[in-house]
Amino acid sequence: MSSFQEFQARHDLSMEALCARILERHAATIRVKKPAVAIANLARIVETTLTLANRKGFHSMSLRDLTEQSGLSMGALYAYFDSKDTLLMMILGQVVGVVEEVLGRPPEALATDPAGRLRWLLETHLYLTEAMHPWFVFAYMEAKAFPKEGRELAVSSEMMTESMIADALADGVARGLFAVPDVTMAAVLIKPMLQDWYVKRAKHRRRGVTPDLYAEQLIAFVEAAVGLRTMQAAGR
């Protein structure tokens, strides 16, 4: 069983589970009372929004497109959000929330193992973005063009993962495991390689690269860059 499959078994990232969380968060705005109905329709709305917005941009997607593709009427849509921007923030907020949840607490066993923690961070980031691919593409592409609140959310979320990587690196340097002149800079350079997996996923797929393969090769590349001695090299 691949590591990615194990990851999926550990986390329920199904559309329904994610929309249930959106419902909790936005219970104040959503006018539909019955959770089962609300979750089912939110799923239809979000699914369609991600498809259309990732194809031609959120702003270019009209609410009429959304009614046609989702099967819900104009009025029904506005029972779930009070403006198009709120719909955007629902999706963005859920992405940020899941990132905090999944990446926020590494296994305690890795607390004293910076190399393992770095590996875990890279792997988990890739698997998470693979499992929620359209969500992350959406967040990446739309975050900057929209309300201030959304941009700040996205920036602070990115800063968090970046500093987790930097911490693992600094820890490794302190233990003499890594040789990195500037850990912040190294973390800054690693981040875009993680993002590239989902931003240009079609390209990677065309080359036949799976998430597990990308994870393996990215980790090898990064470990070489930070000067981690492999077991063979260390044994010499």
Add this chain to the structure above:
Amino acid sequence: MSSFQEFQARHDLSMEALCARILERHAATIRVKKPAVAIANLARIVETTLTLANRKGFHSMSLRDLTEQSGLSMGALYAYFDSKDTLLMMILGQVVGVVEEVLGRPPEALATDPAGRLRWLLETHLYLTEAMHPWFVFAYMEAKAFPKEGRELAVSSEMMTESMIADALADGVARGLFAVPDVTMAAVLIKPMLQDWYVKRAKHRRRGVTPDLYAEQLIAFVEAAVGLRTMQAAGR
């Protein structure tokens, strides 16, 4: 004198020079006859478009915004392009053209020096995107959302630089200089680190990172990852 300054001295990438090239390319569509007038107004149009589009997205920028900020009237704008999409393609086409021109032919002295060629590619890419920062942000952000022709242009341009990097790596491996298990994969991983310089330039600037510093650190990171022996290490 910094390398970036040398780069700027070697290439005229001023707004006027770039718009002169746009005028050549689109002489058929542009209805204004006198080159001096056409170039000056194209410069105003492109400058304003880049500013507005990079702030809120090309699609969200209305032509009325553009008239107000550029000082040209609606009718005057349409003497320079026949549709909003054509304006987009003018800018995109110029970016792709300059990339081919500047990155397309490395100094001949580096033909038998893969490490030097790799360094030159990374450095030159960073300096070029720094000198034309708003252009590249525009191309990166808007390429996917717009006409098919534009997307294909952007993809093929990216493929070109990627394969130039892969070639330098393969050459280095053949000469026993680099240790890279998969040169294509390594090139794929390097590209997003190059793009990050302009995509998140505000972040880098906030940290006080100059183009020269970023170039230096990126090159060090990549050289470590591909296993290049430094002079000191080789001398041991």
Add this chain to the structure above:
DNA sequence: AGATATAAAGCGAGCGCTCGCTCGTTTTTT
């Protein structure tokens, strides 16, 4: 169990507005 009343959910034509774009007119240059 069937009839009725009430609440919940969904509907979609239409409102005010802004969009990309045109074209008859005016201004500037030669």
Add this chain to the structure above:
DNA sequence: AAAAAACGAGCGAGCGCTCGCTTTATATCT
């Protein structure tokens, strides 16, 4: 005075969003 360039009000289409209405689900009462 002719040619070139710039102007900007106005067009129809399409936008986000509202609201009076219909349909469906649930509760209540014979």
